[in-house]
Amino acid sequence: MPRSFPVTLNGKTLHVIMRFSLRMLVLCLFSAFGKLGFARSLAALLLLSVVVCIVTAIMRRERPFAGTLTNWDEAAVYGLLCALTVTVSQVAPS
Incomplete structure (x- = not known):
């Protein structure tokens, strides 16, 4: 019996x-x-992407925990990548 994924792979x-x-x-x-450097520019753009995805999800009335990937999931990934970018850029020597 094959395992089922938590997210359905559809179109x-x-x-x-x-x-x-x-x-x-x-x-x-x-x-x-970017003039601010790669890490700072990427963090700012990722944060902007979080806001855009959340606004889009609200406008489309998407459910946060649906069986398929939605803008909510995309916003969560962008938020995690933003946090990771900021953390790595603070730890790494300039």
């Missing part, structure tokens, strides 16, 4: 994964040319 989930991948590529490219 909407794959759309969210592709959107996340493309947005991360764009954020990394913009951060590479």
Whole structure:
């Protein structure tokens, strides 16, 4: 008997994964040319992405713990990546 994933892999989930991948590529490219440095620019853009995803999820009336990936899940990942970026940039020597 195969295991079931907590998230159903359907068209909407794959759309969210592709959107996340493309947005991360764009954020990394913009951060590479930022005047504040890569880490600070990336952290700021990730925080902005969190806000955009939350507003989008509220406007679309998406449920936070649905069976598929939603903007809420995307916002959570961006928030975690933002926290990780800030933590690593503070620990790493300049």
